[in-house]
Amino acid sequence: MEEQLPTPLTYKPTVLLVDDEESILNSLRRLLRGQPYNVLLATSGAQALEILAQQPIDLVMSDARMPNMDGATLLAYVHLHYPHTTRIMLTGYADPSAIIKAINEGQIHRYISKPWHDEELLLTLRQSLAYQHSERERVRLVQETRDQNEQLKQLNATLEKHVASRTAELQQTADMLDLAYEELKHSYVTGTEVFSLLANLRLPPAKQTNRQIIELVRVYCKRHGLDEGSSRDLTMAAALYNIGKLSWTDSMMTAPADLLHHNDRERYRGYPKQSESLLMTLDPMKDAARLILHHQERWDGNGFPDRLKGEAIPFGSRLLKLAVDFIELQRGLILERQMNSDEALVYIRSYAGRLYDPEMVEDFIQVCAAYLSDVSLADPLVKVLTTREVAAGMILARNLNADNGMLLLNAGKVLNGALVEKLIAFEAMEGAKYSIFVKEPEALSDAILEAGEVSR
Incomplete structure (x- = not known):
């Protein structure tokens, strides 16, 4: 019989208690009275299997020693036929072989010794069911994401020929999203990178920046042996530094910052703060959001939004500005003329001590030379x-x-x-x-x- 999983809607978990001593079952039933569970009782392994065959069970807690079928054998059967049912062993004996069998064959979640402590037992049940619920929700979200990706692929197939190249990019991003969910479902770093690729689709390929900035920041972090936390924050900041620009018009997104008119220039100066505001509600993103907030500050104190000066600017923000300006100068997003990589580095070198940390500029040039084959300035x-x-x-x-x-x-x-x-x-x-x-x-x-x- 195929195991049926409960729907993600709110429901009362069903707990099956198995023990050949009715007094134990009665004690457990009294303990669980008032708890948000449906409690079922079985006095043998055979009776427990009949109940499992009739309805979905979220958690089985079985005594270790029972006639005919012991607890380890029962839980091993449950693991084989109902793998999504959480398994706990209740034992009053120091029987290592039974515990080992339960762990190896039944892959039990926990085991509890008799006599038990009521609060400990209740806490174990709550934690076990909470973990089970979160795992089911994760599986549901992964499947939902796959379904949405599949719908997205079908929509892409209906687009006109003149957007075929954009469709291919979006398909590639969707495939990357599938891989990201398979490999690192809960990784904020991977999630931010994937989202930045999706956001970049608002721009023509020649104006896209995030992927190159991410890779350049990674090379710098690796070359300088930055710790994992700093590298992670810098990578996420590089991926989402321009998320605050998504509300702009297409023409403003592709225009050189140096040519923006007064109203648009004020809006431009507000994008780091807008980006930070969008990310601050996500706790793992708070440090990255702070780097984004200050990545347009200038070494001489004439930047924005807070006019920080010199080393008051976070190190990661100083690095991010170097990487952002290096790539955006080549994309024509700062000046009207698109520069090559060497010209962009000459520009950066000429503004060392004004826009950029003078002690970082030459080192940054060396990193660019190691990362890019067309840099000769180093x-x-x-x-x-x-x-x-x-x-x-x-x-x-x-x-x-x-x-x-x-x-x-x-x-x-x-x-x-x-x-x-x-x-x-x-x-x-x-x-x-x-x-x-x-x-x-x-x-x-x-x-x-x-x-x-x-x-x-």
Whole structure:
């Protein structure tokens, strides 16, 4: 007979008491009188099995020593055929073999010695049934989530072709959500990351930031050996730092912060506080929420919302600002022009001591170089020059693009006087200001010679 689980609606748990001594059963029944349970009695293992076959039982508490069928055998049968029924052994004898059998074969939840203490027994029942109820609720929520995900997949299949790429992203997120519930059902870290991916679907792929910020923060935490709690809070903060922006219009969400008009700029300055307010009701998120609240503070005290200055800004908030600005500069969410990774780091370095903790900036650049293959700024042989500082013979360390994204020169190009003059003229014509990443020939030759000496 297939076991039937109770519905999650409010109900009185059913407790089955099994003992061959009626006086014991009567004592237990009197003890449980007034408790919110349906109490059933059985004087033998066989009678208990008949009751179990007739109706759902939430908890079985059986005496260890009974004729014909002892308690361990009964509870082992219950475990095999009614695994969701909680099992407790009641024993008045120091019988290790019976207890071992009950634990190994019946996988009992607890065992209680006779004579029992009334309050201890009542507490054990309450705790056992409370745990059982929470486990059933967890299973129900997991199934409900799977059902909702399945409905979401079906809805995705009906979308128009022009949103097919967005549908694929949402399907991937739904699959990630299934895996997250299977592996870490109660993990706030996993939950916040999944939610951040869902929230990111309001943005076009080229403007999405959270995944890159999460990974960058993780690399920093691992490189610096931050403790598990700090790493967890920073990861959750990175995942949900912009949750307060979800009420914005689509145009405001994708606009560079530097170009926002007065009213929108005030709303922009309020998003860290809005993000913190949304998360503060969740106790495990309180520390992460505080990091989010202060991640737009500035080292010189001119940030928001509280104009904190220097080391009064939490360390995690200072790190989060570095990571957020590094990624958002590349997405065009701070300035109108989208920067490459090296340009973003040059910008950050130029504002060390004003926007950013000066002692963290160079270290952050090294972390970015370890995380991203396209960062050349951490190379001591690479220099960042203006067009008027560049000299003939220098070698481009990375591609040079115009502000509109057009490729001007490829990495590895050896500059000559004519090219330098053309760059200066083009820069003046465009009203731009280029950062040129170069290696000098002598430095490059020295590096090659040093590498050769090491190999020998």
